[in-house]
Amino acid sequence: MKKNEFIFFTLISITFLSGLCQGLLLPLLSILLENQGVSASSNGMNASALYLGILIAAPFMETSLYKFGFKPLIIAGTFGVAILLLIFPMVQSYFVWLGLRFSLGIFNHVFHYATVVWLTTIAPEKKRGQYLSYYGFAFGLGFSLGPLMAELRFISIFFPFILTSGFSFLSCFLICWLGAEKIEDPNKTIGSTTLGKRTVQIFHLAWFALLPPLGYGILETCISGSFPIFLTRNGLEGSSISLILTFFFLSGLLTQLPIGRLSDYWGRKKTLVILTASGAIGFLGAALAEPFFNTTLFFYIIAGGALGSTYSLGVTYLTDSIPKPLLPTGNMLCSICFGVGSLVGPVWGGLYIQHLPGLNFSWLLFIIFLAILAGLILGKQRQPGGPK
Numbered sequence: 604m605k606k607n608e609f610i611f612f613t614l615i616s617i618t619f620l621s622g623l624c625q626g627l628l629l630p631l632l633s634i635l636l637e638n639q640g641v642s643a644s645s646n647g648m649n650a651s652a653l654y655l656g657i658l659i660a661a662p663f664m665e666t667s668l669y670k671f672g673f674k675p676l677i678i679a680g681t682f683g684v685a686i687l688l689l690i691f692p693m694v695q696s697y698f699v700w701l702g703l704r705f706s707l708g709i710f711n712h713v714f715h716y717a718t719v720v721w722l723t724t725i726a727p728e729k730k731r732g733q734y735l736s737y738y739g740f741a742f743g744l745g746f747s748l749g750p751l752m753a754e755l756r757f758i759s760i761f762f763p764f765i766l767t768s769g770f771s772f773l774s775c776f777l778i779c780w781l782g783a784e785k786i787e788d789p790n791k792t793i794g795s796t797t798l799g800k801r802t803v804q805i806f807h808l809a810w811f812a813l814l815p816p817l818g819y820g821i822l823e824t825c826i827s828g829s830f831p832i833f834l835t836r837n838g839l840e841g842s843s844i845s846l847i848l849t850f851f852f853l854s855g856l857l858t859q860l861p862i863g864r865l866s867d868y869w870g871r872k873k874t875l876v877i878l879t880a881s882g883a884i885g886f887l888g889a890a891l892a893e894p895f896f897n898t899t900l901f902f903y904i905i906a907g908g909a910l911g912s913t914y915s916l917g918v919t920y921l922t923d924s925i926p927k928p929l930l931p932t933g934n935m936l937c938s939i940c941f942g943v944g945s946l947v948g949p950v951w952g953g954l955y956i957q958h959l960p961g962l963n964f965s966w967l968l969f970i971i972f973l974a975i976l977a978g979l980i981l982g983k984q985r986q987p988g989g990p991k
Contacts, residue, residue, distance in 0.1 A: 607725045609781075610721065610725055611722065611734065611737075613777055613780065613781055614718050614722055614738070615737050615738065615741045616777060617677070617681065617714075617774040617777055617778060618715075618718060618738055618741040618742050619742065619744060619745040620770045620771070620773060621681070621684075621711070621714060621715070621742065621771075621774065622741065622742035622743065622745025622746040622747075622749065623746070623748055623749045623752075623767070623770060624684065624688070624745075624767040624770055625745075625749065626745055626747060626749020626750055627749035627750065627753055627763055627767055628688070628691075628707075628749070628767065629650065629749075630749075630750045630753050631753045631756065632649070632650070632691070632704070633646055633650065634753065634756075635695070635756075635760075636649060636700070639695075639697070641697060648701075649697065649700060649701050649704060651945075651949070652701050652704040652705040652708065653704045653705070653708040653711070654708060654942050654946050655705055655708060655942075656704070656705040656706060656707065656708020656709040656711075656712065657708045657709070657711070657712045657938060657941070657945075658939060658942040658943065658946070659705075660709040660712040660713060660716075661716075661938045661939045661942060662798070662935070662939075664676075664713065664716045664717075664931070664935050664938070665798065665931045665932055665935050667713075668716070668717060668720060668931050669931070673720070673781075674778060674782070676714075676716070677714055677718060677774075677778050678778055679713055680710045680711065680712075680713035680714030680715075680717065681710075681714055681771045681772075681774040681775045681778065682771070682775050683706070683710030683713070684707060684710045684711060684714070684771045685768045685769075685772045685775070687706055687707050687710065688764050688765075688767050688768035688771065689764060689765070691703055691764050692761045692764045695760075712938060715938075716934060716935065719738065719934050719937075720930055720931050720934045722734055723735070723919075723922045723934065724927070724930060729867055730867060731919045731922055731923065732862075732864060732865075732866035732867040732874075732916065732919050733860075733863045733867055735863060735915040735916070735918055735922075736859045736860050736863020736864070736866075736912065736915055736916075737859075737863070738915060739859045739863075739911070739914065739915035740856065740859040740860055743852075743855065743856040743911065744856060747852065747853070747856060752766065798932065801929055801932040802932060802936065804925075804929065805925055805929055805932060805933050805936060808924055808925050809920070809921050809924035809925055809933070809982070810978075811978050811979055811981065811982025812982070813917070813921065813936055813937060813940050814917070814940075814975045814978040815875060815879075815913040815914060815917025815920070815975060815979075816913075816914050816917045816918065816937040816938075816940040816941045817940035817941065817943065817944045817975075818879075818944065818971055818972065818974075819910065819913045819914040819917070819941060819944065820914075820940065820942065820943065820944020820945040820946075820947075820948060821944040821945075821947055821948040821951065821971055822910055822944075822948065822971055822972070823910070823944075823945070824945045824946075824948030824952075825948040825949065825951065825952040825967070825968060825971075826848070826851065826968070827848070829948075829949055829951075829953055829956060829964070830848075830964055831844050831848070832956060833952075833956050833964040834847070836956070836960070839896075843896065846900065847899070847900055847903055850900060850903065850907065851904065851906070851907035852907060852911070853907070854908040854911065855907045855908055855909075855910050855911020858908040858909075858911055859912050859915070862878065862912040862916065863915065863916070863919075866916055866919065871919060871920040871923055872920065872979065872982075874916065875913070875916055875917070875920060875979050876976065876980060878909045878913065879909065879913070879972055879975050879976040879979060880976055881905060881906075881908070881909040882905075882906045882909030882910055882913075882972040883969055883972040883973045883976055884902075884905065885902045885903065885904075885905035885906030885907075885908075886902070886965045886966075886968040886969035886972060887902075887965070887969045888901075888902035888905070889902040889903055889906065889963070889965040890963040890965035890969060893963050893965075906968070906972075909972075917937065918934065918937050921936075921937060951967065952964070955967045
């Protein structure tokens with residue numbers, strides 16, 4: 604096996620384990636807080652601490668990557684997550700968990716940032732979409748399987764946390780097999796002496812490629828956080844809500860790999876335009892089909908298949924659109940956009956439900972997808988490299 608292929612398969616494996624841990628932790632902590640009598644709003648605030656940690660950590664990642672390299676950052680991220688997971692069941696306090704989730708967001712971001720930059724660095728130009736789609740698929744598959752392990756809490760409250768901590772320690776072990784590699788500081792190659800100048804340069808070259816990660820953060824948290832509230836208030840039963848959400852996220856998982864490969868042939872912009880147009884059509888159809896459950900489910904499957912690949916495809920499009928030395932800064936900006944979107948999404952969703960109770964929630968999702976589509980159509984790729 605070639606060196607880059609070995610790195611690729613190792614990174615994909617530990618990404619799957621990371622998704623498994625996060626997929627278990629989010630619903631498990633929500634259930635435990637609910638059982639403690641914590642209100643829904645306070646429960647949501649506790650969960651948002653994870654995304655706040657991502658936002659706080661993001662500006663420091665680029666400098667850390669140049670100084671330490673990929674391997675130390677990934678080890679630090681996975682080891683930090685492993686230790687935090689062991690602390691959760693020992694101190695079952697709302698405010699302690701708030702701090703632990705914030706710290707978890709930081710360590711998770713350290714891991715994912717270094718992983719994505721490493722993948723985009725080693726990905727062949729003609730297979731960038733495929734490489735990043737495997738990353739998205741691995742994390743999504745782990746995230747989808749994670750909630751199934753939440754039932755292990757009935758064996759012991761410690762058991763699921765110890766198990767997921769073990770997965771993180773396993774990731775540390777796997778990453779130790781990789782070589783210690785660093786990425787060259789852009790100060791030496793493109794003359795951008797400050798983060799601000801590199802950021803301005805990226806916005807000039809590829810502002811439109813940052814829209815999919817931003818939109819993904821908004822839409823994902825809107826659908827997972829606010830959409831169930833809308834459905835409940837409109838008389839839908841829990842089983843029907845679970846069915847819509849399950850098929851929505853499952854369709855996004857199943858379309859990751861084919862869409863990634865298609866983007867390598869069709870071009871990133873064309874694929875993203877088709878994808879966001881399909882998502883907008885899906886949410887529009889769901890809004891118009893409100894009284895009919897089966898039709899609504901069908902359109903949400905279409906929208907979910909479109910949304911699932913927007914983040915990884917947006918990162919790939921950005922990679923195509925900027926010089927290679929700017930990749931760490933570009934990935935940092937993608938993370939910030941996702942974090943901002945994840946914090947904004949539940950707020951927008953809550954305000955929409957509160958002030959426009961008579962309107963179908965899908966109209967909000969349709970408008971967001973439409974805005975992303977408009978930006979992608981208006982954006983013009985200036986940097987040669989990758990499919991157009």
